[in-house]
Amino acid sequence: MGLLEDKDKQFLKEKFSKELDKKVKIVFFSNELNCQYCKEIKMLLDEVKELDDKIEVTEFNFHNSKDEAAKYGIEDSPAIAMLKEDGSDTGIRFYGIPSGYEFSTFIEDIIMISTGKHQLSDKAVEEIKKIEKPVDIKVFVTPTCPYCPKAVFLAHQLAFINKNITGKMYESMEYQELAQKYNVYGVPKSIVNDSVEFEGAVPEKVYVKHVLEAVK
Amino acid sequence: MEKYDVIIIGGGPAGVAASIYTARGLLKTLVIEKTAVGGQIVLSDVIENYPGFTKPLNPTDLLNDMQKQAENFGVKFEFDEVKEIIKKDDGFLIKTDWDEYEARGIIIAVGSSAKRTGVPGEEKFIGKGVAFCATCDAPFFKDKDIAIIGAGNSGIQEGLFALNFVRSIKYIEFLPKINAEKILQERIKEKDNVEFFLNTQLMEIVGDNKIEGIRIKNRESGEEKFIKVDGVFLFVGNAPNTNFLKGFIELDERGYIITDYTKKTSVEGVYAAGDSVKNEYSQVVIAAGSGVTAAMSLISYLENKK
Numbered sequence: 001m002g003l004l005e006d007k008d009k010q011f012l013k014e015k016f017s018k019e020l021d022k023k024v025k026i027v028f029f030s031n032e033l034n035c036q037y038c039k040e041i042k043m044l045l046d047e048v049k050e051l052d053d054k055i056e057v058t059e060f061n062f063h064n065s066k067d068e069a070a071k072y073g074i075e076d077s078p079a080i081a082m083l084k085e086d087g088s089d090t091g092i093r094f095y096g097i098p099s100g101y102e103f104s105t106f107i108e109d110i111i112m113i114s115t116g117k118h119q120l121s122d123k124a125v126e127e128i129k130k131i132e133k134p135v136d137i138k139v140f141v142t143p144t145c146p147y148c149p150k151a152v153f154l155a156h157q158l159a160f161i162n163k164n165i166t167g168k169m170y171e172s173m174e175y176q177e178l179a180q181k182y183n184v185y186g187v188p189k190s191i192v193n194d195s196v197e198f199e200g201a202v203p204e205k206v207y208v209k210h211v212l213e214a215v216k
Numbered sequence: 217m218e219k220y221d222v223i224i225i226g227g228g229p230a231g232v233a234a235s236i237y238t239a240r241g242l243l244k245t246l247v248i249e250k251t252a253v254g255g256q257i258v259l260s261d262v263i264e265n266y267p268g269f270t271k272p273l274n275p276t277d278l279l280n281d282m283q284k285q286a287e288n289f290g291v292k293f294e295f296d297e298v299k300e301i302i303k304k305d306d307g308f309l310i311k312t313d314w315d316e317y318e319a320r321g322i323i324i325a326v327g328s329s330a331k332r333t334g335v336p337g338e339e340k341f342i343g344k345g346v347a348f349c350a351t352c353d354a355p356f357f358k359d360k361d362i363a364i365i366g367a368g369n370s371g372i373q374e375g376l377f378a379l380n381f382v383r384s385i386k387y388i389e390f391l392p393k394i395n396a397e398k399i400l401q402e403r404i405k406e407k408d409n410v411e412f413f414l415n416t417q418l419m420e421i422v423g424d425n426k427i428e429g430i431r432i433k434n435r436e437s438g439e440e441k442f443i444k445v446d447g448v449f450l451f452v453g454n455a456p457n458t459n460f461l462k463g464f465i466e467l468d469e470r471g472y473i474i475t476d477y478t479k480k481t482s483v484e485g486v487y488a489a490g491d492s493v494k495n496e497y498s499q500v501v502i503a504a505g506s507g508v509t510a511a512m513s514l515i516s517y518l519e520n521k522k
């Protein structure tokens with residue numbers, strides 16, 4: 001049995017064939033030692049790949065592919081990096097399975113990367129493009145959290161428009177130790193450059209303000 | 217500055233339902249929402265009592281569909297927090313965190329948010345073991361013991377979901393009885409890892425760096441007791457999100473908006489709907505209906521004014 005229902009597959013197939021433009025490359029770093037959901041992630045990616053030939057998936061074993069992992073700055077696995085057609089990095093990451101509510105973020109990311117169209121306001125774009133230092137945004141989520149995609153997709157969009165920014169979703173059950181380290185008991189929780197942290201699905205403008213605060 | 221015929225504050229069921237009607241009345245409509253479209257109901261994992269659906273619905277799907285329906289009729293959505301409304305000669309100026317808008321008529325549908333108890337320890341542990349959304353945060357308490365404060369509809373509904381993860385639930389209820397839909401009561405009573413402390417008051421959330429437990433008091437015998445739990449979920453009722461409206465429209469002593477049966481507030485051209493209004497049952501179907509009443513009243517008000 002697959003992870004996606006037939007009617008969702010049909011819906012996505014139609015959506016992708018209407019909206020996708022350029023190819024999207026998905027790089028998956030798996031590991032068979034301590035990965036709760038690697039099998040499911042692989043299944044999910046295979047099912048999504050089947051929906052449109054503009055979607056490509058490559059899998060690496062994290063422990064045997066240090067060079068590839070280093071190339072995208074992947075520190076841990078399971079991890080997914082999303083690339084553009086020409087192989088350039090978007091800074092969009094999923095640490096853990098993009099399922100439940102996060103599946104919609106994953107789909108929006110694919111469409112954004114393929115079409116180049118994001119949903120940020122002009123004002124946000126202007127401010128974010130000015131950032132010249134590296135910015136690391138971690139967003140902790142659970143798959144059952146309805147407000148979380150909003151925070152994750154914002155982080156991903158910021159990464160998409162500025163290559164100094166990496167936007168990482170962390171699925172808190174897969175990354176329990178990390179969630180504990182950052183004292184996460186409520187989601188979404190966003191942490192920018194390990195210095196600024198905030199909870200909740202805040203509006204775009206507030207999100208941007210927090211990110212700017214971290215690079216001041 | 218963008219000018220609208222109608223601005224609706226709040227993108228929960230009341231606000232979105234209202235917007236469908238004003239847009240179909242060919243009024244240029246904007247909904248301003250401070251977090252995400254959907255309102256409180258998306259905090260629940262299912263909704264089973266919205267008429268017309270034979271299977272339990274995912275509230276986020278229901279509200280996303282409402283939003284799409286509204287957008288199909290031309291409604292625009294902005295994500296920002298409304299801070300102030302100012303009356304002008306021919307309408308209103310609405311100030312948000314970042315922008316200003318003008319509208320000829322307003323519908324306030326700001327709903328309500330979970331109340332806090334104010335007991336010692338609560339503030340310090342919010343986001344660190346004290347939570348308001350089991351659907352979001354129960355996974356952090358896998359195989360742990362939690363307390364749910366408040367055995368009303370939301371408390372029971374969310375407890376049923378939390379049981380997918382947690383080892384046990386202790387319910388602390390101020391009233392001498394459980395005040396939830398009978399069908400929910402039956403479902404929770406079937407579980408053997410759930411215990412009820414009725415007629416009981418939460419006194420303190422205890423712990424240094426993490427929650428060790430709670431101190432409770434039986435309201436009849438006065439007996440106090442410590443119970444070990446790792447997390448505390450609060451469902452002790454709601455308070456309306458109407459602080460920014462003080463001095464602008466008439467509110468009751470608890471902050472709920474006072475309206476007449478047409479949903480008109482004390483200020484001409486301003487209507488209110490849903491959970492933020494005095495004497496409404498907190499249900500999605502009622503919030504939606506209340507939003508539609510406000511919309512139809514506002515439409516006829518704007519037509520008569522012309």
Ligand SMILES: Cc1cc2nc3c(=O)[nH]c(=O)nc-3n(C[C@H](O)[C@H](O)[C@H](O)COP(=O)(O)OP(=O)(O)OC[C@H]3O[C@@H](n4cnc5c(N)ncnc54)[C@H](O)[C@@H]3O)c2cc1C
Pocket residue numbers: 225226227228229230231248249250251252253254255256257258259260262263264265266296297298299325326327328329369370371373374457460489490491492497498499500501503
């Ligand atoms: C856990 C839980 C379970 C529930 N289960 C059920 C159920 O099974 N069935 C049922 O019918 N009902 C249920 N309810 C009740 C239902 O959610 C509410 O009655 C309903 O959501 C009220 O709708 P509303 O539009 O009036 O307000 P809300 O849903 O509260 O929406 C108000 C919106 O306004 C926004 N807002 C507030 N202030 C501002 C501002 N200043 N500027 C901009 N935006 C603002 C808020 O962010 C929010 O999105 C449940 C509620 C909870 C919490």
